[in-house]
Amino acid sequence: MIPDRLPQLDSIAAERAVRRLDRLTKPPGSLGRLERLAVELAAIQGESLPQVAPPAMLVFAADHGVAAERVSAFPQEVTAQMVANFTAGGAAINVFARQHAAHLEVIDVGVATPMPDDVARHPRLVNEKVRLGTANMLESDAMTRDEALQAMAAGARAAKRAAAAGCRCLIIGEMGIANTTASSALLAVLTGGPVAGLVGNGTGLDASGVAHKRSVIERALGARRPDRNDPLGTLAAVGGLEIAAMAGAFLGGAEQRLPLLVDGFIATVAALVARRLCPGLREYLIFGHRSQEPGHELALKALDARPLLDFGLRLGEGTGAALAFPLLDSACRLLSEMATFDDAGIGAGS
Ligand SMILES: O=C(O)c1ccc[n+]([C@@H]2O[C@H](COP(=O)([O-])O)[C@@H](O)[C@H]2O)c1
Numbered sequence: 001m002i003p004d005r006l007p008q009l010d011s012i013a014a015e016r017a018v019r020r021l022d023r024l025t026k027p028p029g030s031l032g033r034l035e036r037l038a039v040e041l042a043a044i045q046g047e048s049l050p051q052v053a054p055p056a057m058l059v060f061a062a063d064h065g066v067a068a069e070r071v072s073a074f075p076q077e078v079t080a081q082m083v084a085n086f087t088a089g090g091a092a093i094n095v096f097a098r099q100h101a102a103h104l105e106v107i108d109v110g111v112a113t114p115m116p117d118d119v120a121r122h123p124r125l126v127n128e129k130v131r132l133g134t135a136n137m138l139e140s141d142a143m144t145r146d147e148a149l150q151a152m153a154a155g156a157r158a159a160k161r162a163a164a165a166g167c168r169c170l171i172i173g174e175m176g177i178a179n180t181t182a183s184s185a186l187l188a189v190l191t192g193g194p195v196a197g198l199v200g201n202g203t204g205l206d207a208s209g210v211a212h213k214r215s216v217i218e219r220a221l222g223a224r225r226p227d228r229n230d231p232l233g234t235l236a237a238v239g240g241l242e243i244a245a246m247a248g249a250f251l252g253g254a255e256q257r258l259p260l261l262v263d264g265f266i267a268t269v270a271a272l273v274a275r276r277l278c279p280g281l282r283e284y285l286i287f288g289h290r291s292q293e294p295g296h297e298l299a300l301k302a303l304d305a306r307p308l309l310d311f312g313l314r315l316g317e318g319t320g321a322a323l324a325f326p327l328l329d330s331a332c333r334l335l336s337e338m339a340t341f342d343d344a345g346i347g348a349g350s
């Protein structure tokens with residue numbers, strides 16, 4: 001299920017995009033990073049005139065056993081309550097989904113709290129529950145390797161559904177109380193970095209809450225001792241079901257040649273896990289924004305990534321990626337809609 005290799009980027013489509021950009025009615029290179037974005041999108045899609053609309057917004061939801069250690073400012077039940085809010089259309093990501101006519105799916109890969117029937121049966125909610133939340137990583141591995149693979153497969157299926165529905169890029173986000181704890185633990189193992197420098201306040205812990213969260217992560221890593229050269233084993237030991245599902249969605253989306261817009265801290269850690277499993281993934285990833293969560297810096301560095309926006313967000317759900325979507329759309333529209341010097345009868349510079 002983890003792909004051995006991903007489709008090669010299309011260098012011919014990229015070269016055509018470069019040549020067209022240089023013939024458009026502007027000084028060469030004057031649209032800066034937007035031009036590089038247009039070329040990257042052409043290479044990913046294998047189209048000299050790429051198109052990212054309509055986007056799919058995939059929100060993966062799950063619970064974390066480690067929430068019992070009071071590592072979040074909010075109780076575990078909020079995961080299910082926010083899933084209900086996503087189905088009702090009231091969350092921030094719903095606003096952006098309507099704004100961009102996106103195909104929005106909420107994929108439950110492991111929410112622990114039972115949901116009312118009207119939520120459970122809602123067409124926007126996809127039931128891919130692998131188990132009712134992970135186990136508490138202080139007491140045992142969060143899940144088995146097989147469960148991590150099942151969650152990854154659910155993510156890959158969501159990516160394939162989006163491609164089949166005609167979506168042209170994926171915006172990948174999550175909802176899961178305590179998932180900054182799982183993400184920080186994963187990141188510490190995968191980068192070998194000290195826990196102290198990467199733990200943040202998540203949904204809003206105070207300073208003593210952050211110190212306690214750090215101690216929980218350090219104790220969990222001491223007890224689990226994950227092998228940093230075994231990304232799947234690390235994911236199973238201290239990760240999360242929605243993190244595994246996002247990793248699977250990234251890999252499944254790349255197999256479909258879809259540009260992948262990465263959201264904040266948790267989504268970037270999932271992308272890092274996926275890249276460790278399949279290094280060719282990196283070229284498909286476009287980073288939407290720089291999150292306020294301090295560990296995001298290290299995760300971005302590990303992926304050699306420079307996000308498009310820096311807006312001080314720390315919400316999740318895919319909101320930072322959704323905010324960056326119009327930049328991708330603009331890059332595509334410039335390529336396909338701007339006049340060339342020939343079209344406009346304007347003399348090109350020498
Ligand atoms: O995306 C981010 O960078 C981000 C940073 C901090 C918190 N969050 C969101 O907040 C939740 C996790 O925070 P916590 O404190 O419960 O670990 C989860 O639902 C995430 O979507 C998201």
Ligand SMILES: Cc1cc2nc[nH]c2cc1C
Nearest residue numbers: 074078175203315316317
């Ligand atoms: C209210 C709330 C909304 C969220 N959206 C993503 N993570 C979240 C965490 C909380 C607590």
